[in-house]
Amino acid sequence: MKNFTNIIKENIEKNNIKPLPKYYFIIKNILFAIIFLISIFFGSIVTSLIIYSVLEGGFEGIDPIYTELIKSLPFIWIFFFCIFSIIALWGIKHFPKTYKFSSTFFILINILLTLFLGIILYFFEFPETFEKYERHIPFHTPVEKNILKKWNDPQKGFLSGEVIDINLENNEITVKNIENKVWKVIINKRIKDKILHEKKKLIDKKIKIRGEISEFSKSEENIFNADHILPLKRNRFKPKKDNVFSF
Amino acid sequence: MQKEKIQTLAKKSQENDLNSFSLLVEYFQKKLLIYIYRLSNISEEESEEILQETFLHAWRYINDYDTSFSFSSWIYRIAHQKTISYHRKEVSRGKEHKIMWDDTICSNIASDLDIEKEFIQNELNEKLKKAIYSLPENQKNIIILKYLEEKSYEEISDILKIPIGTAGSLASRGKKNLKKLLL
Numbered sequence: 001m002k003n004f005t006n007i008i009k010e011n012i013e014k015n016n017i018k019p020l021p022k023y024y025f026i027i028k029n030i031l032f033a034i035i036f037l038i039s040i041f042f043g044s045i046v047t048s049l050i051i052y053s054v055l056e057g058g059f060e061g062i063d064p065i066y067t068e069l070i071k072s073l074p075f076i077w078i079f080f081f082c083i084f085s086i087i088a089l090w091g092i093k094h095f096p097k098t099y100k101f102s103s104t105f106f107i108l109i110n111i112l113l114t115l116f117l118g119i120i121l122y123f124f125e126f127p128e129t130f131e132k133y134e135r136h137i138p139f140h141t142p143v144e145k146n147i148l149k150k151w152n153d154p155q156k157g158f159l160s161g162e163v164i165d166i167n168l169e170n171n172e173i174t175v176k177n178i179e180n181k182v183w184k185v186i187i188n189k190r191i192k193d194k195i196l197h198e199k200k201k202l203i204d205k206k207i208k209i210r211g212e213i214s215e216f217s218k219s220e221e222n223i224f225n226a227d228h229i230l231p232l233k234r235n236r237f238k239p240k241k242d243n244v245f246s247f
Numbered sequence: 248m249q250k251e252k253i254q255t256l257a258k259k260s261q262e263n264d265l266n267s268f269s270l271l272v273e274y275f276q277k278k279l280l281i282y283i284y285r286l287s288n289i290s291e292e293e294s295e296e297i298l299q300e301t302f303l304h305a306w307r308y309i310n311d312y313d314t315s316f317s318f319s320s321w322i323y324r325i326a327h328q329k330t331i332s333y334h335r336k337e338v339s340r341g342k343e344h345k346i347m348w349d350d351t352i353c354s355n356i357a358s359d360l361d362i363e364k365e366f367i368q369n370e371l372n373e374k375l376k377k378a379i380y381s382l383p384e385n386q387k388n389i390i391i392l393k394y395l396e397e398k399s400y401e402e403i404s405d406i407l408k409i410p411i412g413t414a415g416s417l418a419s420r421g422k423k424n425l426k427k428l429l430l
Contacts, residue, residue: 003273003276004298005272012303012306
C-alpha cells in the first residue's frame with residue numbers, strides 16, 4: 001500500500017488547495033435556517049387560509065356535514081401547504097445534528113408549528129385582510145364569494161346578499177344578491193326586534209337569510225319571507241365585534 | 248492514536264496546519280482504504296483514487312467539521328459518500344458490487360447470529376457473502392459498519408446521517424434477514 005501522507009501533502013501544496021473559510025459554512029447554515037423559517041411562515045399563512053375556509057364554509061347546514069367539509073377544503077392551498085412543508089423539512093434536515101432525529105419527528109414539529117402560527121394568523125384576521133387585498137391569484141376564490149354563491153338558492157330557501165335598505169315600518173329589508181338581483185325580504189317580529197337598534201350597523205353588511213320565496217313574488221319584484229337572518233361570515237372562535245346577530 | 252489526540256489534530260488542521268492534517272492522513276489511510284474496499288468491487292488503483300479524493304475533500308471542507316463530533320465518523324462519512332457515488336457511477340456502467348472479506352469477520356457475524364455451528368467455516372463464509380450481497384443497500388451498509396468496521400451505533404448514526412434508533416433497527420432487520428437467508 002502506498003503511503004498517502006506525502007502524496008496528499010504534495011498535492012495540497014502543489015495545487016495550493018486551501019480549506020473553505022468558516023464563514024462559508026456559517027452562511028450556508030444561515031441560508032438553510034432562512035429557507036426553513038420562510039417555509040414555516042408561508043406554511044402558516046396557507047394554514048390560516050385553510051382554517052378560514054373550513055370554519056366559514058364547512059358547516060353551513062345546507063348539505064350533509066362531510067359534503068360541506070370536502071367542498072370547503074381549499075385543495076390548492078393544501079397542495080401549497082404540502083410544498084412548503086417539504087421545503088421546511090428539507091431545510092431543517094440540512095442543519096447540523098438534525099439527522100439524529102427521524103423525519104416523522106420533524107414532520108410532526110412542522111405541522112404543529114404551522115398549525116399554531118396559522119391559528120394565530122386566523123385570530124388576527126389575516127385571511128380576511130388577504131381576501132380584501134388579493135386581486136391577482138387566479139386559483140383563489142374568496143370564501144365570501146363561495147358562501148354568497150352557496151346561499152344563492154331562493155327556491156330551496158337560501159338567500160344571501162348585501163343589505164341596501166331597511167324599512168322597519170313595513171317590516172322589510174332590501175337585499176342585493178351576487179347576481180345583482182334586488183330582493184325584498186319580509187321579516188317577522190322576532191327579527192325586527194333583534195335589529196331594531198342595529199339598523200345603521202346592518203346597512204351595507206352582507207347577510208344570509210333562511211326562509212322561502214313569497215307567494216306574492218312576481219317576475220318584476222322578488223319577495224322572500226325570512227325565518228332567520230344570519231351574518232354572512234360566522235367568525236367562529238373570534239370575538240363578535242360588529243356582528244348584529246348572535247347564534 | 249487516542250481520540251483526544253485525533254480531535255486536537257483536527258482542530259489544528261482547522262487552523263490551516265497541514266502537518267497536523269498529514270498526521271491524520273497517516274492514521275486513517277489504512278482504515279479508510281479497507282473500508283472503501285469493503286464497500287466496492289473496484290481495483291486497488293481505483294480505491295486509492297477514492298481515498299485521495301476523500302482526504303482532499305476533508306482538507307477543503309475541514310472547517311465544516313464540528314469538533315463536538317468524532318473526527319473518525321466525519322472522515323468515514325466522506326469516504327462513504329465518495330465510495331457510494333463512485334460505486335453508483337460504476338453500477339450504471341454495469342459493474343457488480345462486492346464486499347471484501349476475511350474469516351474473522353465471517354465468524355464474528357455468524358456468532359452474533361448464533362448460526363456458526365450449522366456450517367463448516369468455508370461454506371459459511373461463502374453463504375454469508377452471498378447473503379450480505381442480497382441485503383437491501385441500507386441494511387448492507389449497517390452490517391458492514393457494525394461488523395466489519397466494528398463501529399458503535401452512535402458512530403454509524405454520524406457516518407450515515409441517520410437517527411441512532413434507525414441504525415439499530417436496520418441492523419436488527421439486517422441480522423434477521425441474514426439469518427433467514429442462511430438457515
